[in-house]
Amino acid sequence: MSRLWENSQPAAGDRLRTLLRDRNGAVAVIFAFATLPMVLLIGGAVDYSRAIGARSNLQQALDAGVLSAAVKGGNPDSGQLARYLNSNMSPGGAATNVTLTRSVATGGAVTFVGDADFSVATNFLKMAGLGAIKLHSHSEATLPAQIVTATFKPTSAQGAYSKDIFIWTKNAAGTVVSRQTVLTYRYNSSNGSKVTTPAIGSWSLTFTVPLYSTFGVGMVVYQDWQKYSGALVNPVELWSDAANASTFMRQSGLCTDDAGATYNWEDGGDGNFVDFVYTMKCATGVAAKTVARLSK
Known part of the structure; x- marks a missing residue:
């Protein structure tokens, strides 16, 4: 009887291997949960870096477009500014809500004001529910009186x-x-x-x-x-x-x-x-x- 009982019990080595398998599975799950925030953090930095680059391009194009409108004078054309922005920015989307206005101050100074929005699609932050980073740029060019x-x-x-x-x-x-x-x-x-x-x-x-x-x-x-x-x-x-x-x-x-x-x-x-x-x-x-x- 004593021999039969001993044979029915797992060997010590088998018990250890079973325990390690159980622990490895738990560690894998824990590691997976711990890795996700790291991926979002690193990937989010990449997404925001792309957004910063896009905003810089948008601002440069908007500044140039508003300056050009001020030099030409006349009535402002928001549609023309939008076409200029989208032909001078990196691919990946189109500028929206583009406006261009003109005002004359007391004394005669003329100011052209431009605004534009732009969205940059995310690759990593969309896993956290943020599918795009929205940008806005503003520019003013003045002809002094x-x-x-x-x-x-x-x-x-x-x-x-x-x-x-x-x-x-x-x-x-x-x-x-x-x-x-x-x-x-x-x-x-x-x-x-x-x-x-x-x-x-x-x-x-x-x-x-x-x-x-x-x-x-x-x-x-x-x-x-x-x-x-x-x-x-x-x-x-x-x-x-x-x-x-x-x-x-x-x-x-x-x-x-x-x-x-x-x-x-x-x-x-x-x-x-x-x-x-x-x-x-x-x-x-x-x-x-x-x-x-x-x-x-």
């Missing part, structure tokens, strides 16, 4: 020195790129005549102001100090951006105000700042050849 025209009305002018009033523009390097004479005062000692062009109280022609980095006014004083005859000799130029401008020019108001700006000039005589007085009125807008810039 500046003074584009200026008109002048002389109020008074006096003295034995003839004078010219001019407007000037400079580029970013400080180089003068344009200069226009807008008012003149002529004195003639032989008959005592004093002639202002245009006449006192009359508006001048409207002058076009070209594209500029800085803009201002100036006066040329012909200092005929030997004869005081009003001859156009010994010209001295006075510029509104000079460090000592306050010694020869005073300004009240802005030329873009409804009433314009009033300028009082001193030609170097008695210091009363009434040797040339005039009003300047300006209109603002987008000048020709203005470069559009991304603002957002």
Whole structure:
């Protein structure tokens, strides 16, 4: 009996192998459950990396499209922008909800605003129920406003020195790129005549102001100090951006105000700042050849 009982029991080695098989199965199940989050984590990083690349492409294409629309001007065309985006982005989907709008701010600055959506299909995150990563891009391009025209009305002018009033523009390097004479005062000692062009109280022609980095006014004083005859000799130029401008020019108001700006000039005589007085009125807008810039 004792022998028969011993034979009916599994050998110790068999019991160990059975136990190991049971444990291996449990470990496999546990490993499978533990691996899934790792796969989602690593795969999710891959999916998001693809999404970041797609968003970069979308943003670059949107910036270029909005800039192009701003340069061309005119009415915005959302459909044209959508076609541009989809022809300049990597394959894998199409931009949606593409809009392009145009607005004009007080002062004349023009801004084009573009928005677009894009979806990137996922390879790994879809196992967690996220089938696509949705993206959105926004871009704005602005054509800055500046003074584009200026008109002048002389109020008074006096003295034995003839004078010219001019407007000037400079580029970013400080180089003068344009200069226009807008008012003149002529004195003639032989008959005592004093002639202002245009006449006192009359508006001048409207002058076009070209594209500029800085803009201002100036006066040329012909200092005929030997004869005081009003001859156009010994010209001295006075510029509104000079460090000592306050010694020869005073300004009240802005030329873009409804009433314009009033300028009082001193030609170097008695210091009363009434040797040339005039009003300047300006209109603002987008000048020709203005470069559009991304603002957002």
